[in-house]
Amino acid sequence: MNPKTGTRYACGVVVLSAGLPDEENFWTEIDAAARTGRYAQALLFFSQDQFPADIIRNRMAHHADGLAYAACSTAGEIGGSTEGTGQCLAVLFPKDQFSISTVRIDGIRSIGFDRIVAQVKDARQVFDADAANHTTEAEQGDSFAICLIDGLSVVEEMITAALHWALDDIPLLGGSAGDSMHFNKTSLILNGDISDDCAIVLFCRTAVPFRIFKTDNFVPTERKLVVTRSDPEQRIIYEFNAAEAAGEYARAVGIDPGSLSPMSFASHPLVVRVGGEYYCRSVQKVNPDGSLSFFCAIDDGIVLTVAEPTGMTRSTNEAFEGVANEIGPVDFVLGFDCVLRRIDAQNRQATQRIQKIYEKYNVVGFNTYGEQYLSMHLNQTFTGIAFAQQAAIAGEKV
Template sequence: MKINAPALAYAGCSTAGEITPRGLEEGQILALLLPSASFSVASTMVDSLSSSGMDRITDEVGALRRSLQGRVGYERTNTTFALCFIDGLSYAEEAVTSAIHWGLDDIPLIGGSAGDDLKFETTRLISNGRVTSDSAIIVLITTEIPFHVFKTDNFVPTDEKLVVTASDPDQRTVREFNATNAAEEYAASVGVIPQMLTPLSFASHPVVVKVGGEFYCRSIQKMHADGSLSFFCAIDDGVVLSIAQPKGMVESTRAALRDVEDRLGGIDMILGFDCVLRRLDARNRQVFREISELYKVNNVIGFGTYGEQYRSMHLNQTFTGIAFGERQAAE
């Protein structure tokens, strides 16, 4: 298929797997086109995240809002949402997400961190002919089509605690839990030997942190030769983590999608950002096919991420999405 649309603006990123109309796949190129009759869009790319001040990002969001408002002639937060794509190896997602959220006020934010199929080498951001790393793309969208932003996960905290006692916050690396080698202490807590730790181990036994009365996942990316552990999310000395016990992924995802359908009176399609660790865990627990079919029948498209953005938070091991209802249902 060839599309001749030289004036078409676009934004995207590299991934860690795709969610296609056929379900979960890998090695695919996925495109979602927003018809101009129903959507008005403005976007910007923020370069050099590692050296950018957060005020600059907030200012970029303000300029983006003014640009979109000038185009459509108004701004209503209940008809506007924001997407973001962020370098998943930038170590800056928390600060960038917070800065974007601050500039958006009540406009909901949803997004995903770019991946590179678990190589952990380089991720790419793509915007109107530019291909970069250490960047973020912010897309502001206004539509009269009803939508709902949501998230779902499948873990519950246990009483098993890991306190970060030695870390490198800039590199998101933990050297010690409970004054003991990080890999050894984590492995003992989940009942395996350190030499057996793999990405599947981390996906199957996530750790969570309590923020504002709610638990959020702080997923482990990989183990180093010295027994230190790299994380997908920000980490620091003194942070108290709880070992989490996964619950049924299929059942919790189905319940979340059913709730969205009830809210909208029907689902036309969902743009979803699905943590790569959920995909690994689904394979490990032999529910990959069921999750893939669930996404397919609910018209989910999107990609596997190195982290998810939801309003002001950067998350891991979570499915975040924006669901669109049918215009007829709204009318």
């Protein structure tokens, strides 16, 4: 492997990355890895501005025919050997350590809760039956599920709840696909079939010790906004406190309405209290009529509280240290990080500090339009799965 494009970790997972100058090396390494027949599944995260979905599909068909893969477009990529966003990342899971199967749920805007549950339960039965017929170490391990969802579908809450119900005791995490903050159309690919309006679920079993975790860094203030007019199906709020939404939000956070931007929303998130805990309901954008579009579910009568992010570096480091204390040295982390956390880190000049934490724990993943964790669809949160270093084989550059 080319040292500029790839890293192999102790569990045998290989991560490849490329920006446009390294693109040929990247596909050469994908080709070489696929030819070994060692890998059960690949996950690809890509900037569709630089790597359109049809290019990904055509390149995979040419260089990795026969390698199962799931892919999604992002709002930014995390990890790899290329600096910044605008990359394509590939995470290759070895057959001797991971048993993986996939199912794609199409038409998620209209399919309904019960049909999703039935489809995922059927897929899980096949996954469990396959494991029962094998005796490899991977098939006798513990299970988790990863979901990749169209981040513009506006139904992630329903999808996540249905998946959680169908998966029962299998923990779920994942991320909503993005499109580099254009808010136009995302792309998801399963084995060469490109779509949006869908969710891809990966059933995974491994003997490698792992932990699923999340972290956020916002604290509620005393400032309240009551939703008095909204369109829940489109996640649009027209009025807070019987006044124009954008203007009322701007007043509550002390910003001129004309200067509202993604940085404003990242620095002044809105949260809702559910069962004694606060969950973020992040603003996506201001619309021309002064309404606000959201990344998460909203409805009339909901009381939203203005929150202030605090101590992102500290809270992120504590979360990763806590996982390492549980499972020992961390091999790598598959992570789903809200794009608004990245923007807030940039706004507070904390990007390098967060990046150092991610580099220390070998985080690979993408910036999302929303995060999934167990039964919840979240915003302004990092969700991840940390894998332990099993043996004395430290993460090796290859």
